[in-house]
Amino acid sequence: FYEPILAVNKARRVRICGRGILDAGLMPHGSKTTISVSGSADVEIEGIIIRNSSNWAICLAGCESVRVSNVKEISGRLNSDGINPVGSRKVRISDCFIRNRDDSIAVKATQPKRPCEDILAERCVIWNDWGFALGVTYETRAPIRNVTFRDCDVIHSEHWALGVHVVDSATVSEVRFESIRVEHAAGQLIRLNVGKDFWATDAAAGRIRGVHFKDVAFTGAGRPRSSIHGHDAQHRVEDVTFQNLRIGGQVVTDPKQGRFEINAHTRDIRFAER
Template identity: 30%
Template sequence: MKRTLLLAAVSLLLCGTLGARGVKTLREGTDFRADTTEVGDFIRLTLDGPTDIVLDARGGAIRGVDIRPVSRNIACRVEEGRLRLLGVTPCKIAVTFNDDPSRPVYLFADPPAPKEWRRLPADAVRFGPGVHEIGTRVVTGRDRTFFLEEGAVLRGCIYGKGATNVRILGYGVIDGRGTKRGTRFERCEGVEIDGPVVLSRNGWSNSFFECRGVTLRNLKVLSSQVFSDGIDLLATSDVLVDDIFIRNEDDCISIKTRKFGFSGNAENIVVRNSTFWSGRQGNALEIGWELDAEWVRRIRFENIDIIRKGTADHLFKRAALSIHHIGNAAVSDVLYRDIRIESVEENLVWIELIPAGKWGSGGGSVENVRFEQVSYLRGREVPVVIRGGGSGAIRDVVFREFRYLGRPVSSADDPLFRIENAQVTVEP
């Protein structure tokens, strides 16, 4: 049974109809959550079936609409100054009106809560609807569960130290803008975060230092300003990142091995089924810069949409897909598969061995990096840069079924490549 939902994007009020025989008002704080952040407005609601969703264009005429990621194939039509999204099912999308990406509307439509959330441990810490001032909530010990009911807002940061089996579940909001981060875990094992929206600014939004066994699922991250990384995995291994959305101004995902007194290898990391929008700083999917360790290996990025990658006024080495290696680690067995990139303003890919500096001792290596079914869909012409360095060549980089602005790329001699001291192969 299809529903109709009206979202007034200016005042963020909703009403709508349910079914063909009855009318139901959908109320903010009960049936959905809507809010404003520094990077746009977001609406969070739960859908249990196809739903028409109507967005008001802030009182102005709708001259154009951009719905990303395009792979979601959201059908729509404009009617009397409003945008109707047709038959929406659970998704995470960004809607831009009139070619103005500065104030998008993010629609986070979640599926019904998993049945598991109804069977939480008796000692689970539950946060009901409303605002909860938690400051920096330090978590230690083992077997700790935090549940955020729909409508719950935690203002502050959940900070795990040496904890085991910590779960943060639910469709609430962690507003870490005051603490400059939403979650931080140090030397923890068995961390699971599933469901919440995390807000942050000018700090690593969700960070993991020397952790093992991390699962991040159905996470929605909106953060602003420089250093607003979405997820940082530092000396952290055995990680699954699945079905998330990140919009921030720095790295969306960053994998490192040494910083702030923490160090160690990074391996067995999977990032999949997710959408990323990186702003003026940083990169969308980053390995680097700080990579002093024995190894960084078995890294997988699969089924991913990068809907925008901006750049600052000064060009640097920013890219949608990047390995900035200034450390001494052996980086190997990295796979980018089924990646759709919609807009990039600086570089499409950047891989480089960088001489020693304040972020690393240099001398590392990069080999066995594969790009399979990577497509750059639209936007300006930007290069693929792969540079070996004084420590040696970059080896065994393979592009397979690589498409660039609508055309297949069949040779490493294609002018889009800028290759120095690197072994690069392009396969059909």
């Protein structure tokens, strides 16, 4: 029970495909990732269904040139992250449906400290019952840059729909959320945060630089809150742009209108109609 159902390690030109189902329902909580791909290149995961993951459904660790498409992942179990690129490069995630009880598509960097960059997730539908629906989250021990979430629908979010949450010492930069539609946000719509929590391992804090939101729309009932918090004067959130952010059909042009809480450890936060 403490090995992945499917493991790809230090391999090239691997394809996991078909119309089959991987069901981890018999695995106890805290077991290994359902599909683990590590140290590999030119990997494709396409067209499968993953059910009842007891931990992360798909982990892409230290990989390059990976494509995940038309995957459906459903789990109501705690810690059942959907798709996590970890310390990887050139990852493309598209046309997936994810319902899970932890981060849905989350970019991370753990040990060994490999940078994570050139990540694109597009045309995905997310139902998130815990954590972040889309974002760069928690494990941030190496630089993460050039990450784009584009043309996705978040149909349910309990905690945070979109965000960057840095709890380790790395700098996260150039993250884009483009053409994202959020139908439900019980917690916050957007969270950008540098701080410390249970998942932190580095003593030093990190930084967030260059996060861009373009054509993001909240279409559900009510007006959810958002927050932008730096850690201190040396570990800020800076250079954040909101372009055509819409809540309830109205373009948000200032923090108060969008119900943003912004602390003193931030800089260059901009709202624009176009």
